[in-house]
Amino acid sequence: MMRRLAWPIALLAACAASRGAEAVRVHEGSRKILTGPFKLKGPSPQERLGEFNPVAYPAVYVENEYLRCCVLPTVGGRLYEVYNKASKSQLFFVNPYLDAHANNYEGGHPWNLGGVEVNFPYFHHGNTYNDRWSWAKVERPDGSAGVALGFTSRPTMQRAAFRVLLRPGAARVDLEYRFENLNPYSWGLAAWIDTMHPKTMETEFILPSPWVAQHGHNASRTDLKPWPVRDGIDLSWQKNLVGPHDLSEFAFMPRKGFHGCYDHAADRGAVRIFDPKTLPAAKLWTQALPVSPERYYQHFEIWTATSAVMEDPGWQPALSACAAADAWFQAWGIGGYVAANADAALNLARRPDGAILAGVCGARRIPGCVAVVRSGQETLLREPFDLDPARPWRKETAAPAGDVAMEVLGPDGVRVIACELPAREMPQEDWKMPEKPRWRDGLNAARYEEIYSTLWRRRGHFLDGAIHRYKDLLKKEPKSAALMLDLARAHLKDEQVRIGSAYPTPGPDADADAARRREADLASATGLLREAIAIDPAQGHARLYLGLALERQGKTAEAMAEYRAALACTAPAPAAGMLLARLLSREKPAEALALARRAAAVYPQSARAKQTLMAALAAAGKPAEAIAVGRGLVEADPSDPVAAMLLGVALGLDGKADEAQACRREAERLCGDDAQAQTATAAEVAWVLGIGR
Numbered sequence: 001m002m003r004r005l006a007w008p009i010a011l012l013a014a015c016a017a018s019r020g021a022e023a024v025r026v027h028e029g030s031r032k033i034l035t036g037p038f039k040l041k042g043p044s045p046q047e048r049l050g051e052f053n054p055v056a057y058p059a060v061y062v063e064n065e066y067l068r069c070c071v072l073p074t075v076g077g078r079l080y081e082v083y084n085k086a087s088k089s090q091l092f093f094v095n096p097y098l099d100a101h102a103n104n105y106e107g108g109h110p111w112n113l114g115g116v117e118v119n120f121p122y123f124h125h126g127n128t129y130n131d132r133w134s135w136a137k138v139e140r141p142d143g144s145a146g147v148a149l150g151f152t153s154r155p156t157m158q159r160a161a162f163r164v165l166l167r168p169g170a171a172r173v174d175l176e177y178r179f180e181n182l183n184p185y186s187w188g189l190a191a192w193i194d195t196m197h198p199k200t201m202e203t204e205f206i207l208p209s210p211w212v213a214q215h216g217h218n219a220s221r222t223d224l225k226p227w228p229v230r231d232g233i234d235l236s237w238q239k240n241l242v243g244p245h246d247l248s249e250f251a252f253m254p255r256k257g258f259h260g261c262y263d264h265a266a267d268r269g270a271v272r273i274f275d276p277k278t279l280p281a282a283k284l285w286t287q288a289l290p291v292s293p294e295r296y297y298q299h300f301e302i303w304t305a306t307s308a309v310m311e312d313p314g315w316q317p318a319l320s321a322c323a324a325a326d327a328w329f330q331a332w333g334i335g336g337y338v339a340a341n342a343d344a345a346l347n348l349a350r351r352p353d354g355a356i357l358a359g360v361c362g363a364r365r366i367p368g369c370v371a372v373v374r375s376g377q378e379t380l381l382r383e384p385f386d387l388d389p390a391r392p393w394r395k396e397t398a399a400p401a402g403d404v405a406m407e408v409l410g411p412d413g414v415r416v417i418a419c420e421l422p423a424r425e426m427p428q429e430d431w432k433m434p435e436k437p438r439w440r441d442g443l444n445a446a447r448y449e450e451i452y453s454t455l456w457r458r459r460g461h462f463l464d465g466a467i468h469r470y471k472d473l474l475k476k477e478p479k480s481a482a483l484m485l486d487l488a489r490a491h492l493k494d495e496q497v498r499i500g501s502a503y504p505t506p507g508p509d510a511d512a513d514a515a516r517r518r519e520a521d522l523a524s525a526t527g528l529l530r531e532a533i534a535i536d537p538a539q540g541h542a543r544l545y546l547g548l549a550l551e552r553q554g555k556t557a558e559a560m561a562e563y564r565a566a567l568a569c570t571a572p573a574p575a576a577g578m579l580l581a582r583l584l585s586r587e588k589p590a591e592a593l594a595l596a597r598r599a600a601a602v603y604p605q606s607a608r609a610k611q612t613l614m615a616a617l618a619a620a621g622k623p624a625e626a627i628a629v630g631r632g633l634v635e636a637d638p639s640d641p642v643a644a645m646l647l648g649v650a651l652g653l654d655g656k657a658d659e660a661q662a663c664r665r666e667a668e669r670l671c672g673d674d675a676q677a678q679t680a681t682a683a684e685v686a687w688v689l690g691i692g693r
Helices: 008-017 442-452 464-476 481-497 508-535 540-552 556-568 575-584 589-602 607-619 623-636 641-653 657-671 675-688
Strands: 025-037 053-063 067-072 078-084 097-100 116-119 134-139 145-153 158-166 172-181 187-189 192-198 203-206 211-214 246-251 258-263 268-274 281-287 299-305 314-316 321-332 344-350 356-362 366-375 378-387 393-397 404-409 415-421
Touching: 025 145, 053 145, 053 158, 067 145, 067 158, 078 172, 078 321, 134 657, 172 187, 187 442, 192 268, 203 299, 258 299, 268 299, 321 344, 321 356, 344 404, 344 415, 356 366, 356 378, 356 404, 366 393, 378 393, 442 464, 442 481, 464 481, 481 508, 481 540, 508 540, 540 556, 540 575, 556 575, 575 589, 575 607, 589 607, 607 623, 607 641, 607 675, 623 641, 641 657, 641 675, 657 675
Parallel strands: 025 097
Antiparallel strands: 025 053, 053 067, 067 078, 078 116, 116 192, 134 145, 145 158, 158 172, 172 321, 187 314, 192 299, 203 258, 211 246, 246 281, 258 268, 268 321, 281 299, 344 356, 356 393, 366 378, 366 404, 404 415
């Protein structure tokens, strides 16, 4: 089968465990959105309705008894809608207008369609509306189901995978992310996830963090600002924001594992649950109301990221992947919330008259709960209720002055959620920042240029800045093999991404200049690496990079010799084993298989290493093992057409013609009618099989 689906008996068992909850349904359809031209800082779409017409976009719907999600694979792989059937409202901001732009770079993304967008490998609204993500349905034995989406950035060769899942009996949408570096050298990592929310004057921003920094923090500043009260103003309320400036705050230490918002006018809000270890950052962006026509954003944004400081990019190792997850649900009917976890949001607030408002909104149904409110040893309220996403629980009770605490106990007596309301303001946690930004000078500044150059999706963004900085450093240390290696890597990356279509003015002249620059990059890298090897012959990465440069110049035999040398060095570069296995698989299949097995063991997270292992197994006459590896790849990322195509090759070699044909059809479906995706997929398959670059 193309995808491993949950067996019906497992699905039935999961449903029974959910006490009769409805099964999750996944189905294809379309979503009409008013579409027109994007005009930056021009009149809002509402003022030029004649320019907008309804367009039906392919959509995938994921639905259970509480929620209906709409995913738009061809519009940046976006989770567009999460509709709450009980509150009859949207969890996120849903813009009825889609502003389209023919430019596939920075002009192509008006960043205000709504919902959830995954920004990787390009960050800060980098994945444009023109990006088409491949998708596949997924089902799991626990009854959860949804859609898996994937997007490979070419020529940077980084891949994002995004899953949208619902569970039976839960009013929470679970989101899973995987960010992979397919390259044999390190690349920049700045994975940002943006969510958009409607706002009114009574919107409260819930960002549990004592300190924030503003835009430009890590590149040029080290200052922090207190949150939420600053200069006597509580900035966590939209009504307290005045003036034409944006509020753009980067949060530190969001350790409580939740943040979100609450619109007190509508008595509902959004809750994000996340693990601060994998998504350690948060950002809030909004504008003051009322909104003028040229600043017509009717929403605000809550972001998270894989790096602790959102403007501090990461350095993702070769052939590595990182994973993260979060979840969203709607809290409503409880007057706000001060605590949240994956099961519920809890409100505990003191009224001006001294009374206590207590409320709980569930993310899943748990019958037979008990809400308990205490003041010291005195129990102020104890009431049984059923935690139910469709029926928020809310009570007011008289309370003496002093600290108040609340907990919700499940039917087994285990605590579901709890919170304390201290009578006095707690002291603000201390945080010391470095006196000098880490990226400003020296080698770090050059690394910053190398990382950031390809993270921005802008025309003309190549590796020139990093190359110039590394050259300046090398002039000061002309015998530094390490700097030669850095500069050579920058040349190799520049050669990889320098294509004429990415120039400010694409065309024949741009194509010719790109070809000339690619040739010069490879020549420069080759010279630098030979010099670095002469200085430090034990450094395997210099041999690895030299092998890459030679292979890209068509010197396959010389490249293979360098890959072998890279593995034999005192400080070896194990990625060379994967590259060598590709080139040996037809002529020396046994050696290729041994190399591919080692590479897959060294890089267990790498889809590229497993794909190479599949090819080596097939070439060595072990198609059954290749099929097993391929099925694992497809299960891990069913939206990847390369994995589907390679699995089809292995199945064909094993005589399973019908299944092989099904895999090929699935790969074609994943690519759709996108000629570029079809060509790129075929090229990647050929590369893995050792019959192309």
